[in-house]
Amino acid sequence: MIKDVIYTISSNLQLNSSVFEMRLDGDTAPLNKSGQFIDIALSGKYLRRPISVCDYDENGLTIIYKVVGEGTKQMSNMQKGEKLSALCALGNGFDDSVTAKKIALVGGGVGLPPLYGLAKRLKSQGKNITVLAGFNTAADMYYINEFSSLAPTRVATADGSAGTKGFVTALMDEGEFDYFYACGPEPMLNALLKTGLDGQLSYEARMACGFGVCMGCSCKTKLGAKRICKDGPVMTAKEMR
Numbered sequence: 044m045i046k047d048v049i050y051t052i053s054s055n056l057q058l059n060s061s062v063f064e065m066r067l068d069g070d071t072a073p074l075n076k077s078g079q080f081i082d083i084a085l086s087g088k089y090l091r092r093p094i095s096v097c098d099y100d101e102n103g104l105t106i107i108y109k110v111v112g113e114g115t116k117q118m119s120n121m122q123k124g125e126k127l128s129a130l131c132a133l134g135n136g137f138d139d140s141v142t143a144k145k146i147a148l149v150g151g152g153v154g155l156p157p158l159y160g161l162a163k164r165l166k167s168q169g170k171n172i173t174v175l176a177g178f179n180t181a182a183d184m185y186y187i188n189e190f191s192s193l194a195p196t197r198v199a200t201a202d203g204s205a206g207t208k209g210f211v212t213a214l215m216d217e218g219e220f221d222y223f224y225a226c227g228p229e230p231m232l233n234a235l236l237k238t239g240l241d242g243q244l245s246y247e248a249r250m251a252c253g254f255g256v257c258m259g260c261s262c263k264t265k266l267g268a269k270r271i272c273k274d275g276p277v278m279t280a281k282e283m284r
């Protein structure tokens with residue numbers, strides 16, 4: 044069920060030069076999976092801004108967003124106590140019922156946030172997880188302590204300024220994992236598909252309605268055209284490979 048919820052901002056913290064963590068107090072009853080997203084209405088903006096839910100509890104939810112344009116800039120200037128209207132909850136989210144021996148959670152840049160709530164869920168189920176986090180450079184890193192408190196966490200940076208030099212896929216030894224959950228830039232998702240490993244991938248697309256009626260976000264899969272906002276954003280490796 045999708046609801047239009049008025050949230051109250053309880054914090055809006057800057058995590059690095061362009062990434063912010065916003066805590067929103069309000070109704071989270073429509074959320075039932077990690078990897079779902081909210082669609083935020085901003086004043087003066089016709090289209091809503093889709094942002095993944097990083098984590099949630101019965102009192103509210105956390106989002107992490109990068110300032111890339113006017114909408115996210117406006118969000119970064121919002122203060123504690125201000126109201127924010129968002130559609131909650133959109134998208135299918137990750138299926139966390141999969142049984143696998145060793146699971147990689149692979150996130151690149153601002154693809155990491157939905158993997159945080161997922162890591163908590165998988166850990167509470169006693170699953171063996173390892174977080175693989177990729178950034179362009181050390182200054183872009185955030186939430187590494189938070190992930191490390193949940194699971195072994197490895198970092199890769201494209202310029203080698205922290206962790207392993209190279210792409211996040213360089214952190215996976217051959218045969219080490221038997222399943223993955225991933226969210227990040229499309230080249231990273233494509234590289235994961237090429238490994239042949241079974242898993243789930245969260246995709247991004249420009250969206251209009253955000254809940255499945257305009258077909259503006261459709262993508263090709265082996266099972267035919269799917270809407271990233273409603274049938275996704277999480278797709279299986281089998282349907283995308």
Ligand SMILES: Cc1cc2nc3c(=O)[nH]c(=O)nc-3n(C[C@H](O)[C@H](O)[C@H](O)COP(=O)(O)OP(=O)(O)OC[C@H]3O[C@@H](n4cnc5c(N)ncnc54)[C@H](O)[C@@H]3O)c2cc1C
Nearest residue numbers: 090092093094095107108109112113114115153247248249
């Ligand atoms: C399912 C989903 C989950 C997302 N989760 C996150 C997240 O957790 N953290 C985060 O930082 N970003 C996330 N994004 C990307 C985020 O939606 C865009 O960065 C944001 O909408 C940019 O808005 P803007 O006004 O600042 O930028 P502008 O470029 O000014 O936006 C212009 C228009 O393009 C759209 N747009 C721009 N970039 C994107 C994009 N990458 N994907 C989809 N629409 C875009 C905007 O929504 C807006 O309608 C997610 C996108 C999707 C589809």
Ligand code: FES
Nearest residue numbers: 251253257258272
């Ligand atoms: S944005 Fe309208 S169907 Fe996905």
